[in-house]
Amino acid sequence: MRGKKKTLDLMIAGVGGQGNVSASRIVGTALIEAGYKVSIGETFGMSQRGGAVVSHIRASKELPPPPLIPPMGADIVVGLEPMETLRTVLHYLTPGGTVITSVRPITPPEVNLGQAKYPKVEELLEAMRKLASKVISFDVYELAARAGSLQSANMVILGALSATGKIPCDEELLKKTIAERWPRAKEVNLKAFELGRDEALKQLKGE
Amino acid sequence: MDPLMHITYFGLGKGAMVLASGDDPQGWSSANEQDTRLHGYTLELPVLEPSNPQEAKDMTIEAFKISEELHAPVILRLVTRVCHTSADVTFGPIRKIERRPVVFSSFMDAYFKAMMAKKAPIPFLHERIHRDRMPKMREISNNFPYNRLEMDGDEKLGVISTSVCNLYVDEALSVLGLEGKVAHLKMGMSNPLPDRIIAEFVDSLDEVLVVEETEPFVEHNLKALLKDLSPGLKLYGKESGHIPLSGELNTSIVAEALAKITGKPYSRYTQEVSSLIAEYEPKITARLVTLCAGCPHRATFYAAKRALARLSGGKFIGVGDIGCYGLGASPPLMAFHHILCMGGSIGLSNGIAHTGIDVPIIAYIGDSTFFHAGIPSLIDAAYNGAKITVIVMDNGVTAMTGFQPHPATGFTATGRPAKKISIEEICRACGVEFVEVVDPYDLKGTEETILKALEFPDASVVIARRLCATEQVRRWRREGITPKPFIVDPEKCTGCKLCITTFGCPALVWDEEERKTRIDVTLCIGCGVCAQICPSNAIHSPGGD
Ligand SMILES: Cc1ncc(C[n+]2csc(CCOP(=O)(O)OP(=O)(O)O)c2C)c(N)n1
Ligand code: SF4
Numbered sequence: 001m002r003g004k005k006k007t008l009d010l011m012i013a014g015v016g017g018q019g020n021v022s023a024s025r026i027v028g029t030a031l032i033e034a035g036y037k038v039s040i041g042e043t044f045g046m047s048q049r050g051g052a053v054v055s056h057i058r059a060s061k062e063l064p065p066p067p068l069i070p071p072m073g074a075d076i077v078v079g080l081e082p083m084e085t086l087r088t089v090l091h092y093l094t095p096g097g098t099v100i101t102s103v104r105p106i107t108p109p110e111v112n113l114g115q116a117k118y119p120k121v122e123e124l125l126e127a128m129r130k131l132a133s134k135v136i137s138f139d140v141y142e143l144a145a146r147a148g149s150l151q152s153a154n155m156v157i158l159g160a161l162s163a164t165g166k167i168p169c170d171e172e173l174l175k176k177t178i179a180e181r182w183p184r185a186k187e188v189n190l191k192a193f194e195l196g197r198d199e200a201l202k203q204l205k206g207e
Numbered sequence: 208m209d210p211l212m213h214i215t216y217f218g219l220g221k222g223a224m225v226l227a228s229g230d231d232p233q234g235w236s237s238a239n240e241q242d243t244r245l246h247g248y249t250l251e252l253p254v255l256e257p258s259n260p261q262e263a264k265d266m267t268i269e270a271f272k273i274s275e276e277l278h279a280p281v282i283l284r285l286v287t288r289v290c291h292t293s294a295d296v297t298f299g300p301i302r303k304i305e306r307r308p309v310v311f312s313s314f315m316d317a318y319f320k321a322m323m324a325k326k327a328p329i330p331f332l333h334e335r336i337h338r339d340r341m342p343k344m345r346e347i348s349n350n351f352p353y354n355r356l357e358m359d360g361d362e363k364l365g366v367i368s369t370s371v372c373n374l375y376v377d378e379a380l381s382v383l384g385l386e387g388k389v390a391h392l393k394m395g396m397s398n399p400l401p402d403r404i405i406a407e408f409v410d411s412l413d414e415v416l417v418v419e420e421t422e423p424f425v426e427h428n429l430k431a432l433l434k435d436l437s438p439g440l441k442l443y444g445k446e447s448g449h450i451p452l453s454g455e456l457n458t459s460i461v462a463e464a465l466a467k468i469t470g471k472p473y474s475r476y477t478q479e480v481s482s483l484i485a486e487y488e489p490k491i492t493a494r495l496v497t498l499c500a501g502c503p504h505r506a507t508f509y510a511a512k513r514a515l516a517r518l519s520g521g522k523f524i525g526v527g528d529i530g531c532y533g534l535g536a537s538p539p540l541m542a543f544h545h546i547l548c549m550g551g552s553i554g555l556s557n558g559i560a561h562t563g564i565d566v567p568i569i570a571y572i573g574d575s576t577f578f579h580a581g582i583p584s585l586i587d588a589a590y591n592g593a594k595i596t597v598i599v600m601d602n603g604v605t606a607m608t609g610f611q612p613h614p615a616t617g618f619t620a621t622g623r624p625a626k627k628i629s630i631e632e633i634c635r636a637c638g639v640e641f642v643e644v645v646d647p648y649d650l651k652g653t654e655e656t657i658l659k660a661l662e663f664p665d666a667s668v669v670i671a672r673r674l675c676a677t678e679q680v681r682r683w684r685r686e687g688i689t690p691k692p693f694i695v696d697p698e699k700c701t702g703c704k705l706c707i708t709t710f711g712c713p714a715l716v717w718d719e720e721e722r723k724t725r726i727d728v729t730l731c732i733g734c735g736v737c738a739q740i741c742p743s744n745a746i747h748s749p750g751g752d
Contacts, residue, residue, distance in 0.1 A: 037294075038295055039260075041288060051496035066288075066377070068457050070378070072476060072477070072480055090488060090491075091476075106727070107717070108494040109495060109497045110493060111492060115538075116493070119492075127487045130483055
């Protein structure tokens with residue numbers, strides 16, 4: 001039994017250092033601009049050092065929402081690393097929700113050392129498709145490199161997020177927030193944003 | 208605690224003092240789940256518990272006001288989910304306060320006068336707290352605007368919660384469709400409990416659930432109150448098993464407790480999701496944290512282990528400390544066996560050395576930790592003749608907590624330039640006769656120096672100095688410099704995997720199909736240390752050297 005949902009719940013998953021905390025700040029700031037009460041919680045070990053990091057972004061028109069999204073509560077899961085995306089999707093995605101994920105694995109130390117096996121990316125995507133109504137997938141780093149900097153991978157994924165039309169703030173507001181946050185990297189970041197957006201639009205139309 | 212136990216007796220004289228303490232239920236980035244509210248109880252000081260960033264800001268102002276009123280410190284007890292949450296915060300008017308020093312009569316004056324008069328100074332001061340401060344604190348708690356009752360009066364079940372649990376309770380009630388059907392006391396001040404508000408709250412209720420992190424602090428104090436107020440009331444919480452006695456709470460845990468009490472159906476996952484989790488979760492591997500690509504600590508550990516292998520066939524006792532380098536305990540480095548608390552490494556090593564055990568003893572301590580708590584125990588080692596080797600992991604920042612400065616960095620916490628305090632001079636002044644500085648990126652040189660230090664007959668120190676790689680990349684980025692990743696030449700790589708199995712930089716990725724190492728260009732910063740390790744000279748810079 002579940003009561004009516006009062007929040008928009010978005011999660012960004014990734015590996016420490018990929019920039020998902022910065023990405024969540026951008027979405028959060030834009031949602032505040034759009035008139036929402038926003039809270040961003042994070043679950044992480046030591047985020048800078050290669051552990052799994054998940055941002056919980058919650059927006060509500062009424063009260064400030066609690067900092068963590070409950071299980072099966074996320075409307076959208078965005079992931080910068082495919083295994084981390086699935087880890088989050090399994091526990092948090094509302095069945096029928098939307099998933100955007102990068103397909104380039106970042107291999108955990110256990111896998112390099114031969115103590116564990118990294119699953120096949122296709123299998124990860126297949127699992128996501130069982131829960132989500134839509135899975136948009138591409139290599140964020142390929143697009144980031146095309147934009148001119150690997151550091152802009154998180155902006156690629158934001159561009160893709162804006163294409164879904166699932167968050168209540170428009171593309172221009174996100175772009176403005178990005179440009180103001182990093183004025184010096186504005187050009188590369190916005191290019192990355194556009195590349196991610198175009199790719200997602202293409203995949204959305206293809207379906 | 209020692210200074211606080213004194214301040215609580217003497218009072219503050221003039222001014223105000225607020226102690227913000229961040230507790231970490233679940234130990235997300237701590238090694239314990241300390242509940243500061245119990246310190247508040249011991250210190251007989253007010254404890255405020257904001258539930259979100261807005262309240263944290265607003266209650267800080269309240270805390271200062273209360274402190275001024277009581278002439279005593281006020282504790283602002285925060286938890287991870289308040290500290291590690293970003294949210295929109297509305298500011299009130301910002302008052303500009305003139306700050307000027309005020310002279311007031313000395314504590315000792317009052318203290319001695321009291322001692323002369325009463326011939327028993329300490330009980331007199333303590334008695335004063337109970338006579339004067341405690342009733343005032345109780346009154347403040349009863350009138351505290353963040354001790355809020357949400358009830359109609361016809362509810363039979365009530366929930367008392369503090370801090371972020373207020374929000375979990377709200378959401379759990381909404382998930383269960385119980386909104387408006389359960390009375391809720393949201394408590395923003397938990398020491399002392401607001402006895403009159405609680406009396407009003409329990410008056411019409413049959414059952415109460417207490418939701419708090421981490422110890423049953425409110426629960427215990429509430430039980431004491433209920434003995435007189437409502438002895439027949441059914442109380443649920445940690446001791447009844449409805450709420451766990453350790454770990455962080457969340458909406459689901461609260462919903463489960465409420466479901467158990469009310470008989471409402473609730474489960475975290477649907478059948479469909481549960482079976483998907485069961486199918487796919489085993490295929491997802493763990494992702495443990497590891498030292499960053501290019502981290503100088505990794506190079507230092509590697510070199511030290513080489514030195515220990517040469518000296519004693521790899522037999523040694525290693526003691527770590529708190530900071531990024533704490534990650535050196537995990538494979539493949541496994542650089543130390545023991546770790547306790549911030550600054551514990553040198554003290555533990557001293558103790559181990561004085562047992563007379565006959566293996567090399569090596570302690571690793573970060574530069575920031577050294578300043579914080581390493582110096583007294585280093586003096587102990589030198590003075591009492593503990594034959595230990597201390598490696599100061601000097602990466603030029605307080606990396607793990609966010610690259611804050613420390614006394615060797617040359618600037619203060621507010622960014623003001625300051626004189627640099629030299630770690631090597633401190634070590635020498637502590638009485639250590641072997642003090643050398645090395646660059647960990649020079650693996651051979653570091654190994655040789657650590658070997659010499661280990662062979663030294665007394666306490667020895669090696670300072671491994673190289674800027675934290677992540678801070679380096681941050682600085683490069685500000686200067687418009689991009690790192691230049693190294694390359695593995697597949698022709699030369701024999702697949703021996705030594706770079707991964709002995710060094711294990713996360714940028715070194717094992718390609719299972721090719722059975723060769725490759726370098727992840729998104730991670731490598733081009734430090735070149737792995738190139739010094741590869742026995743086949745297969746790793747080189749983009750320029751070819
Ligand atoms: C008593 C205590 N205070 C503060 C902390 C929080 N803390 C964890 S790591 C750390 C800094 C470590 O810095 P440093 O020794 O320079 O190591 P680095 O992370 O730079 O490798 C601090 C302050 C703690 N764990 N214990
Ligand atoms: S943040 Fe710096 S010190 Fe910490 S693991 Fe990374 S490179 Fe090493």
